[in-house]
Amino acid sequence: xxxxxxxxxxxxxxxxxxxxxxxxxxxxxxxxxxxxxxxxxxxxxxxxxxxxxxxxxxxxxxxxxxxxxxxxxxxxxxxxxxxxxxxxxxxxxxxxxxxxxxxxxxxxxxxxxxxxxxxxxxxxxxxxxxxxxxxxxxxxxxxxxxxxxxxxxxxxxxxxxxxxxxxxxxxxxxxxxxxxxxxxxxxxxxxxxxxxxxxxxxxxxxxxxxxxxxxxxxxxxxxxxxxxxxxxxxxxxxxxxxxxxxxxxxxxxxxxxxxxxxxxxxxxxxxxxxxxxxxxxxx
Amino acid sequence: xxxxxxxxxxxxxxxxxxxxxxxxxxxxxxxxxxxxxxxxxxxxxxxxxxxxxxxxxxxxxxxxxxxxxxxxxxxxxxxxxxxxxxxxxxxxxxxxxxxxxxxxxxxxxxxxxxxxxxxxxxxxxxxxxxxxxxxxxxxxxxxxxxxxxxxxxxxxxxxxxxxxxxxxxxxxx
Numbered sequence: 331x332x333x334x335x336x337x338x339x340x341x342x343x344x345x346x347x348x349x350x351x352x353x354x355x356x357x358x359x360x361x362x363x364x365x366x367x368x369x370x371x372x373x374x375x376x377x378x379x380x381x382x383x384x385x386x387x388x389x390x391x392x393x394x395x396x397x398x399x400x401x402x403x404x405x406x407x408x409x410x411x412x413x414x415x416x417x418x419x420x421x422x423x424x425x426x427x428x429x430x431x432x433x434x435x436x437x438x439x440x441x442x443x444x445x446x447x448x449x450x451x452x453x454x455x456x457x458x459x460x461x462x463x464x465x466x467x468x469x470x471x472x473x474x475x476x477x478x479x480x481x482x483x484x485x486x487x488x489x490x491x492x493x494x495x496x497x498x499x500x501x502x503x504x505x506x507x508x509x510x511x512x513x514x515x516x517x518x519x520x521x522x523x524x525x526x527x528x529x530x531x532x533x534x535x536x537x538x539x540x541x542x543x544x545x546x547x548x549x550x551x552x553x554x555x556x557x558x559x560x561x562x563x564x565x566x567x568x569x570x571x572x573x574x575x576x577x578x579x580x581x582x583x584x585x586x587x588x589x590x591x592x593x594x595x596x597x598x599x600x601x602x603x604x605x606x607x608x609x610x611x612x613x
Numbered sequence: 614x615x616x617x618x619x620x621x622x623x624x625x626x627x628x629x630x631x632x633x634x635x636x637x638x639x640x641x642x643x644x645x646x647x648x649x650x651x652x653x654x655x656x657x658x659x660x661x662x663x664x665x666x667x668x669x670x671x672x673x674x675x676x677x678x679x680x681x682x683x684x685x686x687x688x689x690x691x692x693x694x695x696x697x698x699x700x701x702x703x704x705x706x707x708x709x710x711x712x713x714x715x716x717x718x719x720x721x722x723x724x725x726x727x728x729x730x731x732x733x734x735x736x737x738x739x740x741x742x743x744x745x746x747x748x749x750x751x752x753x754x755x756x757x758x759x760x761x762x763x764x765x766x767x768x769x770x771x772x773x774x775x776x777x778x779x780x781x782x783x784x785x786x
Binding site: 387393397401405408415426446449492498 | 622639650651
């Protein structure tokens with residue numbers, strides 16, 4: 331066969347395909363950057379140690395680290411709060427006031443109860459997403475031998491790229507939503523939402539749909555956050571594999587936006603769910 | 614479902630651990646961040662609304678004061694006009710009275726003057742009569758060389774006076 335690039339049956343394409351396959355096999359040895367040990371991003375978090383019998387994962391360590399950082403910041407900041415605010419206080423006040431006013435327009439006086447929850451979701455997810463972009467997260471780790479193969483295990487893993495974490499947040503969000511619903515509308519009205527006295531025909535179907543939608547909330551909240559952050563992580567790893575310099579930069583900017591958007595989406599959805607379920611159902 | 618959860622490494626213990634972690638963070642942030650910041654925001658809102666309310670009160674007070682001062686000014690102006698009118702009337706009255714009194718005084722003084730002149734005139738007439746009588750007597754004594762008695766005196770004096778009167782009347786004509 332002739333080597334003709336215009337002929338799909340020519341040897342040219344076979345040779346090109348073989349060389350490309352070979353390049354991919356050898357790629358880890360030719361890339362630059364901190365994490366050149368593996369291109370694989372595992373779905374499950376890696377266990378990096380044990381406390382007694384409790385297996386500690388890298389995402390859990392990072393989660394505790396974020397919690398400590400936010401707590402320390404809150405404690406230090408609380409001592410510096412003044413009536414005439416500085417730049418940082420003004421910035422924080424603007425965010426709080428915006429969220430509080432937004433919530434107040436939807437939930438009226440109930441925002442006093444909802445605000446700590448939705449704001450903590452926002453701050454926690456935002457801080458976790460932003461800190462995950464710092465150098466060292468997912469790139470500093472140890473090499474261990476597993477099943478006869480060397481495997482790289484990072485010491486820190488982005489919290490929201492672990493389904494345990496996002497699922498836990500989503501469960502908390504939905505549980506808190508139902509708790510507030512019971513608190514604000516009472517047991518009778520709460521149950522009426524799901525189980526009508528006319529439990530036949532369309533009412534029964536609507537009740538079942540409502541119940542299913544509650545489970546859907548857990549899945550949508552957890553998988554949206556998890557999917558976006560994990561995809562970002564994969565994107566960044568892929569860009570590192572091309573080059574550790576310049577190439578990942580646009581993706582870092584993209585991830586900054588994604589970090590903020592996902593935190594805001596989780597917060598707003600939780601707020602909306604809380605508002606919807608804490609209002610009396612008019613069927 | 615179980616396979617999905619296994620593939621994603623989902624384990625109940627991690628869900629609980631993360632939930633506990635989040636709730637601890639929520640409590641810390643609520644205590645140290647949300648409460649103080651919201652308190653400051655509330656305090657500032659209250660201060661601003663108080664200031665606005667005070668400013669409105671001051672503006673209303675100012676408007677009231679302006680209206681009051683305008684009313685007072687108008688009232689004072691009216692009172693001043695009344696006082697000026699009264700004063701003018703009083704002044705006119707005083708002047709008229711003074712005029713009247715002066716006229717009366719002048720009349721009295723003129724009358725008194727006239728009376729005084731009449732008295733003076735009478736006195737002068739009498740004095741002149743006496744002096745003339747004396748002169749006539751003295752002249753007659755020198756001419757006649759004798760001392761005249763009372764009937765002579767009287768007769769001569771009367772004749773002289775009558776002639777003088779005639780003379781004066783003639784001159785006056």
